[in-house]
Amino acid sequence: MVDEFEELRRRMFGLAYRMLGSAAEAEDVVQDAYLRWHTADRRNVEVPGAWLAKVVTNLCLNRLTAARATRESYVGPWLPEPVESAALDPLETAERRDSVSVAFLVLLERLTPPERAVFVLREAFSYGYREIAEVLDLSETNCRQLLLRARKRVGETRRFDVPGEQRHRIVERFLDAARGGDLAELERVLAVDVVAWSDGGGRVGAALRPVVGRDKVTRFLVGLAAKFGAGGEFTHTEINGQEGLVVRYEDTVIAVFVIEVAEGRVAGVQAVLNPDKIARFAAPGCQK
Template sequence: MEKFEAHRQRMFGLAYRMLGSAAEAEDVVQDAYLRWQGMEREGIGSPGPWLAKVVTNLCLNRLTSARATRERYVGFWLPDPVATEALGPLETAEQRDSISMAFLVLLERLTPAERAVFVLREAFSYGYREIAGVLDLSEANCRQLHLRARRRVGERPRFDAPGEHRRAIVNRFLAAASGGDLAGLEQVLAADVVAWSDGGGKVTAARRPVTGRDRVVRYVAGVMARFGMVGVEFAHAEVNGQDAFLGRGGDELVTVLVVEVADDRVIGLRAVLNPDKLSHFQ
């Protein structure tokens, strides 16, 4: 048990990047634990590589059905929000960006095999020989899958580094949004800002992205006014490597709003309102 627990957070981080769902990632880690319990430990040289292989292949089994489910999803799909600290040490900007909602949405473009190779290579720095061992493929095939994945993903999102300066920008955004300060919102939003909402058809949410500063200002002002009318209060958190706000009405979490900042401006807003995706924070 102790050896498995030493790898639990890393395995959750791998499964979450593969699936974009915290609940499914936890299920995969639990399935891996059951397989670990049923194995003769003498046959396992090193727990880390063995668990990575088990978790990756469990995720591959789920990805085909997950894609079909997302094709039927009502409105815009966003990954489950997860507290940054739950996803393990993030020592580089690339590792931090690899858990961003923006990046996980891009990974939806990939086939299951491409996604597995890309995540192992880009987020966990696996060599092609290691990836080949995990997926039971040749090194040449893994290189080809990685090249295809990079082309499909395209340019990866880049955000301002975390810290007091970025925190000050997102606090200015919240103050302006909560106070109905349209001029203040205009100052903090980038000209090409985009706002996405995920209600999953279960709560009211914009079903298409809202684009451009003028539209986003009006949209945010309207949404925050509605939240204010029902007593929703916001508290800062770090979610998916970004600054975010947890909106609660009483004891109930009603939204997680991730604020993406680049070049000292808010470039993206991702609001998760689907109650099924908020249980990880309850």
């Protein structure tokens, strides 16, 4: 019984994380789901994965309304809590990798809770309409309508399908240029329409609006590099299916960067500075 649940744990965490954008809350949901699983009448569970998906999705729906209210009063841009890709369900396809990117999770904030549930189950987990209807206790027609509305709200998303080795080389160039204050090289590695977000949550200093465009982002990044570069230790790791940098100063994690690469250039930079959101990167077992 426990073994069955453990086999599905990462998948259920991935579902909850996509629904909530918070690793801490996703872990709470998975734990609640386990308690329900542990006390369930096994005769009523035909397919464990389907049963757990229904429980996890509905637990997330119960949390989303309160979460949205909290995010509306958030100081500055809200970014999801970053997680190392290894903690998520296998990201074996480009679609699944895209579905946990920070930029994608930010877009999902536009959706109502039911739209988000349908969208995640369909787009990230390839559920059929009948399966989605069973999870949400809705008609298939209603699920199709919710998905159509969700797709319109989310719009076209940029695909980050650059091969891993190439992404890593680009991020190395990006980091060297930023830390060295090499404006010319930094401009060469940034896309013209690059966007930089920083999430301090009112806990630490951060830009209160997204920084848009190569020139402005270049100056912004050089400023950040000057702030974090002196004495800072940068560690590469894959975060949310993208290249990531964990910044430590005297063994304290002070920032986590997620770098989005598209068409050979850095297309997006998300800097998570809020200490509450990056505490997991200081936990035992995280890459150092």
